[in-house]
Amino acid sequence: MEGLRSFQTSSWARLQLFGAVLSGISDSLLFPLQTLARSLLLFFSVTGPLHAADHCVILQYHHISSETPASTSVTPALFKAHLDYLNETDFTLLSLESVVTHILEKKPLPQRCAAITFDDAYRSIYEAAYPLLRRYDYPATVFVSTRGIDKKFGALMTWDQMRELSDHQIDFANHSASHSHLIRHQADESSKKWRERVVSDLREAESRLLEEVGRPTRLFAYPYGEFTPELLEIISQLGLIGFGQQSGPAWFGSNPLVISRFNMSTRYADLAQFRMKVNTHPLPVVEKSSKSPLVSEDNNPPGLTVKLTPGRFDPQQIACFASGEGKIPISIRTETSSGLISLTLKPSRPLRPGRSRYNCTAPHQQKKAYFWFSHLWIKPKADGSWYSESL
Numbered sequence: 407m408e409g410l411r412s413f414q415t416s417s418w419a420r421l422q423l424f425g426a427v428l429s430g431i432s433d434s435l436l437f438p439l440q441t442l443a444r445s446l447l448l449f450f451s452v453t454g455p456l457h458a459a460d461h462c463v464i465l466q467y468h469h470i471s472s473e474t475p476a477s478t479s480v481t482p483a484l485f486k487a488h489l490d491y492l493n494e495t496d497f498t499l500l501s502l503e504s505v506v507t508h509i510l511e512k513k514p515l516p517q518r519c520a521a522i523t524f525d526d527a528y529r530s531i532y533e534a535a536y537p538l539l540r541r542y543d544y545p546a547t548v549f550v551s552t553r554g555i556d557k558k559f560g561a562l563m564t565w566d567q568m569r570e571l572s573d574h575q576i577d578f579a580n581h582s583a584s585h586s587h588l589i590r591h592q593a594d595e596s597s598k599k600w601r602e603r604v605v606s607d608l609r610e611a612e613s614r615l616l617e618e619v620g621r622p623t624r625l626f627a628y629p630y631g632e633f634t635p636e637l638l639e640i641i642s643q644l645g646l647i648g649f650g651q652q653s654g655p656a657w658f659g660s661n662p663l664v665i666s667r668f669n670m671s672t673r674y675a676d677l678a679q680f681r682m683k684v685n686t687h688p689l690p691v692v693e694k695s696s697k698s699p700l701v702s703e704d705n706n707p708p709g710l711t712v713k714l715t716p717g718r719f720d721p722q723q724i725a726c727f728a729s730g731e732g733k734i735p736i737s738i739r740t741e742t743s744s745g746l747i748s749l750t751l752k753p754s755r756p757l758r759p760g761r762s763r764y765n766c767t768a769p770h771q772q773k774k775a776y777f778w779f780s781h782l783w784i785k786p787k788a789d790g791s792w793y794s795e796s797l
Contacts, residue, residue: 458514458515458517459514459515459516459517459519460512460514460515460657460658460688461515461519461655461656461657461658461687461688462500462505462508462509462515462516462519462520462521462655462656462657463519463520463521463655463656463668463683463684463685463686464502464505464520464521464523464649464655464656464665464666464667464668465488465520465521465522465523465667465668465670465684466523466524466525466649466651466667466668466669466670467480467485467522467523467524467525467531467535467670467671468524468525468526468528468671469528469530470482470485470528470530470531470534470535471528471530471534474528474530476671476672476673477671477672477673478671479671479672480670480671480672480675481672482534482535482538484672484675484676484677485534485535485538486538487677487680488670488675488677488680489538489539489541489542489544491677491680491681491684492520492542492544492684493542495518496518497516497518497519497520497684498516498518498519498520499520499521499522499542499544499545500515500516500519500520500521500545501521501545501546501547501575501577502521502523502545502547502577502579502625503547503577503625504521505519505521505656506624506625506647506662506665509656509657509658509660509662509665510662512658518685520684521545521546521547522539522544522545522546522547523546523547523548523549523627523649523667524546524547524548524549525548525549525581525627526549526550526551526554526562526581526585527548527549527550527551527554527555527562527563527568527578527581528561528562528563529560529561529562529563529567531548531563532563532567532571536571536574536576539574539575539576540574543575544575545575545576545577546575546576546577547576547577547578547579547625548563548568548571548576548577548578548579549578549579549580549581549625549626549627549649550568550578550579550580550581550611550615551581551582551583551584551585551611551629552583552610552611552614552615553583553584553585553610554585555568555614555618556614565618565619568618568619569618569619569620572619572620572621577621577623577625578615578619578621578623579615579623579625579626579627580608580611580612580615580623580625580626580627580646581611581626581627581629582607582608582611582626582629583607583608583610583611583614584607584629585629586607586629587629587630587632587792588604588607588628588629588632588637589632589633589634589636589637589784590792597636601636601640604637604640605640605644608626608640608644608646609644624645624646624647625646625647625649626641626646626647626648626649627648627649627650628648628649628650628651628664630651630761630795631650631651631652631761631782632699632761632784633648633650633663633664633699633782634698634699634700634784635697635698638663638664641663642663646663647662647663647665648662648663648664648665649664649665649667650664650665650666650667650782651667651669651782652664652666652667652763652780652781652782653666653667653668653669653683653763653765653778653780654666654668654686654688654689654778654779654780655686655687655688655778656688657688657690659688659690659691659692660688666780668683668684668686682776683778685774685775685776686775686776686777686778687717687718687770687775687776687777687778688777688778688779689714689717689719689724689766689767689768689777689778689779690714690715690717690777691712691713691714691779692713692714692715692746693712693713693746694710694711694712694713694781695709695710695711695712696708696710696781699781699782699783699784700783700784700785700786701757701783701784701785701786703788706756706757706785707728707753707754707755707756707757708753708757708783709750709751709752709753710750710751710764710781711748711749711750711751712748712749712751712766712779712781713741713744713746713747713748713749714746714747714749715745715746715747716745716747717777718770718771718772719768719769719770719771719777720768720769720771721738721740721747721749721768722738723768723769724736724738724749724766724767724768725766725767725768726749726751726764726765726766726767727764727765727766728751728753728755728757728762728763728764729757729761729762729763729764729783730755730757730758730762731753731754731755734751734752734753734754734764735751735752735753735754736749736750736751736752736766737749737750737752738750749766751764751766757783757785758785759785759786759787759788759793760784760785760793761782761783761784761785762782762783762784762785763780763781763782763783764780764781764783765778765779765780766778766779766780767779
């Protein structure tokens with residue numbers, strides 16, 4: 407399935423052979439064809455293989471149901487509409503492992519590229535999503551918190567169902583054993599004890615997946631999309647590839663410890679929004695002033711400066727938005743020495759307790775598409791205690 411709808415490097419090789427054959431023919435009737443072939447060869451000697459891209463959009467779903475909370479759900483009808491659009495517009499659907507390999511090795515990706523992921527292994531994936539995925543022969547990856555499966559929670563798939571899906575292009579990956587807020591320390595827990603607990607949690611999930619599904623995995627999705635530099639260090643030491651819930655395409659410049667995904671839930675997933683997001687390009691951020699998403703009381707609202715490489719966008723058309731605030735003021739300048747674009751975000755309202763994001767976009771100069779970048783913030787309550795998931 408992978409690559410069937412895109413011209414890959416083989417197209418370039420065939421074109422070279424075609425040109426070589428025509429070059430040996432002297433018949434004047436073939437002169438127009440010779441000219442065309444040579445022109446195409448000259449073009450590709452500059453631009454490279456057809457449909458080469460440096461990014462791929464990763465979609466994140468939870469429930470595929472009309473009876474579950476809208477904040478984490480897409481209806482079966484809307485999910486089908488998403489797949490119909492991908493099929494009708496000739497997207498290439500890759501497995502998540504394939505996307506990771508291309509990004510780490512900087513191998514060109516299809517021009518229209520997407521990958522489908524699900525968090526939490528809900529039963530609706532088996533009942534509603536899986537039949538639709540099979541119809542189009544699309545791969546997907548399900549991130550599993552294994553203790554819920556072991557405890558046979560009714561809302562989740564069973565190991566038997568997961569083994570069935572694993573025979574049909576559905577991969578299963580690590581979402582921790584506990585699905586707890588891994589960044590949080592328990593009462594009176596030292597940093598050492600916290601680290602030991604988190605490592606044990608992740609290894610337990612990895613072990614259970616291998617025992618039940620029979621395939622090792624290096625892919626890991628952070629529960630609730632939460633991470634800190636300390637947690638990233640653990641993920642790195644365990645040799646895992648991390649996926650967050652901050653939005654934007656995955657690209658050659660992605661941090662492999664916290665790769666972006668677009669959240670697909672009712673509020674953010676109608677067909678118009680889906681079309682826009684699945685066609686986005688990465689806003690090429692190469693440096694950020696913030697190393698941690700945690701927000702303290704004395705640094706609220708948090709400022710952020712990012713540096714970007716120039717691209718097919720006008721820096722003066724970049725717009726940034728904060729959760730709960732809307733559009734926020736920014737300043738832009740181009741550094742003389744490096745040529746990088748320096749973008750500073752200056753929000754005016756403090757962030758509320760919970761998870762927030764700064765999202766920045768810019769219209770593509772040559773087609774109807776947007777460049778996109780997202781940064782996660784995590785704000786505890788004023789007294790230092792943690793928010794509940796209702797926030």
